[in-house]
Amino acid sequence: MEYSFATKLAAEFIGTAIMVILGNGAVANVDLTGTKGEHGGWILISLGYGAGVMIPALIFGGISGNHINPAFTLGLAFSGLFPWNEVLPYITVQLLGAFCGQAVVVLAYKPHYNMTTDPQKILGTFATIDATSSRFNGFVNEFVGSFILIFSALGITKAPFFHDHNDLGTAHLALGFLVMTLVASLGGPTGPALNPARDFSPRLLHFLLPLKNKGNSNWGYAWVPIVAPITAGIAAVFLYKHVFM
Template sequence: MFTLGTRLAAEFIGTAFMVMLGNGSVANVDLKGTKGNSSGWMIIAIGYGCGVMIPALLFGSISGNHINPAFTIGLAASGLFPWAEALPYILVQMLGAIAGQAVVVATYKPHYDITEDPEHILGTFATIDATTSKLNGFISEFVGSFVLFFSALGITKAPFFKDNLGTAHLALGFLVMTLVASLGGPTGPALNPARDLGPRILHSLLPLKHKGSSQWDYAWVPVAAPIFAGILAIALYKLLFLH
């Protein structure tokens, strides 16, 4: 059993790595002049899949590798994680997401400067619904998050993986990769309040050229939808399979 401080450090670093690798892949595809410019959606799917897989392998046995406030809240709501630790977990997840995004900006700064499309810039920070529909965005984020949390709990609790959680953590990466490839077209997607809100806050603060709006009118969607999905998905999995 690791101390709370050690687990919080793991959550901070894990969330930072997830955002660095995930949003870093978006920046590589969408920002002007990069070596990966316009290389396609699968690069982003791979980036986000590995962005979850690598922290899971590093920290899954230390903090549980939540790296997602919606997962932390869902576990706590079902009695699978102590509420007393939920707020510290969420706080360091948010800070980790902001730190990870700051690294992406520092790495790609010359490309941010020459990219003139404000939605391409915002898309490297946060999510945008492709049809500007909050309803469609909510449905997309809810469905993707529900599959993510239900499957993640199932993978880590499955008898098939009980003697080899390392393999289960590899499977989590393929799960996220598939979700981005299959259900990520409408919004990005976030599937994670920290992954969206933390970088969106940074986007609103940084003096980037051509950055445009941070689209705060949409920002509640990738926060609320994953939280609702996390509470319901984990409660359903517990009801059906954890006795």
């Protein structure tokens, strides 16, 4: 079935919103004061983000491709696997979806935001933070994680095994385990973002909202989870295309 471009954009918007709601919702559940999941640990966050990518992939993978990530969209476009005239609309709705998804997280956890006094924990439910105040380390971490994410996601969805067995549903299911493992394995240094929309739009909302005890939005670091995933995405798609396609 061929879907209209408007339907594809709606899928990207909703898919990105779901990712942020489930992912940053898990972070809020663990880090904010007084929640039922307070101190639930990194595994809970990994599960939240794994499901946050897996569920939109299962819903929208066959509609829009479920990019839900500007780095993936740009990586495909630079290698000629996605039309350039669709890039800006895709990225626009991804950014809007992440913004709206984060607004839902704030709405759901508003009493706990009011109870939380640590500005870093509040910011961490919106955007990524470099744990060692090293932008170089943050860039390396985001680049490596994003490269593995995008290279693997492209490899899984293009794998002959899944196509030969007409089993792309299982391929999209695997994406959730991929993200869950990346967060568990490489989440310590930065968060991680692995996705410019997942970091920029929630950070912007953090900047705009008059939250109690929120502190600053750390814009000095904000370029890292934008530039690192995009450059990694371009490199990952280029490598996969020229070696395995």
